[in-house]
Amino acid sequence: MEEILASIRRIIAEDNDAEKPAEEAAAPPPLHVAEPEPISAPAPVAAMKDDVLELTEVVEDEPEPEPQAPYEPEEPLFQPRRFEMPEDPTEGLVSRATAAASTAAFAAMHSRVRERRDSDVYLGNGAITLEELVRELLRPQLQDWLDRNLPGMVERLVREEIERLARAAK
Template sequence: MEDILASIKRVIAEDGRVAARPTRSARPAPPPPPPPEDDVLELSDPVVDGQGLVSEDAAAASARSLAALSALKEAAPASTHGEGPLEAVVREMLKPMLKDWLDQHLPDMVEELVTREIARITGKHF
C-alpha cells in the first residue's frame, strides 16, 4: 500500500514539475552495451535428456488450468479501458485508496502550483 502511494506521489510530482532545460554540461547517457550472444538460451529447443522437471500429471493439470484461464479471458466482456479481469479488480481496489490520498494531498498540491504560477506571472515570490 505504501509503495503504491509513493508511486502515485512520484507520478503526480513529475507531472507537476516544469520541464527543466538540460545544462550544457549534461550529456546524454551512453547506450547500454549489447548483451553477449554466447549466453543466449534458445527456449524453442526441446529437452531430451532424462525426465522432465514435472510429472505428466502435473503438466496436464497445469495445461488444463491455463486453458480454463485463457477461455475465461476470451469470454470476459471487453472493458472500456482495454483491461482484463485482473486489471479491473485492481482498479476497483485502488479507487478508495486513491480517493483518500487525493482528499489529503490535492488541495495542498493545487495551492502550491497556483502560488508558483502567480509568482511566475507577477515576478513576485510568495
C-alpha cells in the first residue's frame, strides 16, 4: 500500500516539476500529508454463522409477590375540633336588639317603597331606568330648592338686564 502511495507521489511530483517554471522550483517543499490508516477487512459471513446462541437452560417465571396486609391508617397527629351546634336553631348571629333595629329599618324601607308605588316609581318596576328613578327621587328636593331660590334669581337677572339696556340707551 505504501509503495502505491509513494509511486503516486512520484508521478505527481514529476508532473508538477514539468509544468512549473524554474523560478517556482525554489518554492518550499509541500506539506507532509498524513497517510491513511489501512482498512481492515470485514469478518467473513461464514464465521458469523458459527456464532449462534443456543438456549439450553430453562428459565422459570418469577413467583407472584405475596399480598400485602390491608392498609390501616395511623392515628392522626391532632384531634379535629368538634363544634357544638346551638340548642336553639332559630338563634342568629346578631343580638336581639340588632335584629330588632334591622327589622325596623326594613319595615321603613318597605313603607317608602309602598308610597312610591302610587307614583309608579318603585324599585321592583323593571321598566324604569336608573336615570328615571333618580329624576323622580330628586323631584321633591329640586322643587323645594326652586321655591326658595327662583324668585330671587329671576328678580336679580331681570334687574341686571334692565340696567344693561338703560346704559346702552344713554
